[in-house]
Amino acid sequence: MGDPVIGLSEADAGTLRAIDAMRDDEQHWFSEVPEQILYLHARAAVTLFDDLLQRVFGERVASFLPVRVLPVSALPPQELTVLLDEEYSQIGALLRPGRRARHQARARIRTLLAMEAHVDPEARVSAKDVDRVERGIRAGNTRDQVFPRLDDIATSVAGEGLTITVHFTKKQGAPVRYIADESVPAAAVRQVDLQRKYHRTATELARAVGLTQPVACALRCHLGIDADPDCYHDFVFGKSRHRAYSDNAYQKMKDAAETLDVTAVWKAHRAGRGGTPTQPCDLEDCRAA
Numbered sequence: 001m002g003d004p005v006i007g008l009s010e011a012d013a014g015t016l017r018a019i020d021a022m023r024d025d026e027q028h029w030f031s032e033v034p035e036q037i038l039y040l041h042a043r044a045a046v047t048l049f050d051d052l053l054q055r056v057f058g059e060r061v062a063s064f065l066p067v068r069v070l071p072v073s074a075l076p077p078q079e080l081t082v083l084l085d086e087e088y089s090q091i092g093a094l095l096r097p098g099r100r101a102r103h104q105a106r107a108r109i110r111t112l113l114a115m116e117a118h119v120d121p122e123a124r125v126s127a128k129d130v131d132r133v134e135r136g137i138r139a140g141n142t143r144d145q146v147f148p149r150l151d152d153i154a155t156s157v158a159g160e161g162l163t164i165t166v167h168f169t170k171k172q173g174a175p176v177r178y179i180a181d182e183s184v185p186a187a188a189v190r191q192v193d194l195q196r197k198y199h200r201t202a203t204e205l206a207r208a209v210g211l212t213q214p215v216a217c218a219l220r221c222h223l224g225i226d227a228d229p230d231c232y233h234d235f236v237f238g239k240s241r242h243r244a245y246s247d248n249a250y251q252k253m254k255d256a257a258e259t260l261d262v263t264a265v266w267k268a269h270r271a272g273r274g275g276t277p278t279q280p281c282d283l284e285d286c287r288a289a
Contacts, residue, residue, distance in 0.1 A: 014118035015044050015168045021114035025125045032107035036083050042071040043166040080155045088143040095137055109133045116149040118168055198233040198244035205245045209253045218269035225249050
């Protein structure tokens, strides 16, 4: 009998990422988590652990822990949109001229940024993001303009008292613009860490998929990896240009390697250097093959 498989949905993974982001931010900076947001995440963590324990082992948390040690709040859980709007208004009040509460406001901003990890696996709380949010709030922008990612999050609350359960769920929210130019007058737009997203060289990508570099190049050409901006990025350092690949490229190639005849792909690629004699492959690793 094999080991049990723990299957996490995207919403479940988002809950764990958000809690981890809050913990990480508290360790390295200073954040302030309002009681309701703290309770929702603590209760959601217990709910998730209970679900996984029952799904994998057929057990319940209540069989091991007395209910008195579970998260308890004197306030009933609020609808998440209302809670976020109230928190955003509170941050705005702290940033008003003459309040001298900027440090506290930025601590609360960090918590809301950490919550974006519910829907964005790459979400990181950085000083630049906090600065951008602060500028957006001071400019009078609305919460959905400053934190568009948070419109993707909802909660599902059931039960009463100690038996209450909380699940974070994902809903379709407003699109988010990504920028790298800080001069663009945007509010809380995520700044992409390109080196974090595109972190594999062609050699590392081939090794990860389990192919030789020439065969991996052929498969990349076959799948159009080097024509998809979501799969590759060229880093320019002076006169040097280095191409790197994202996890999207890895996943596409891994899936294709499991379903396609890569040998046939390689032979067709070699015959036409890209598939057809009129469209040769000009990739460096293919020219070197």
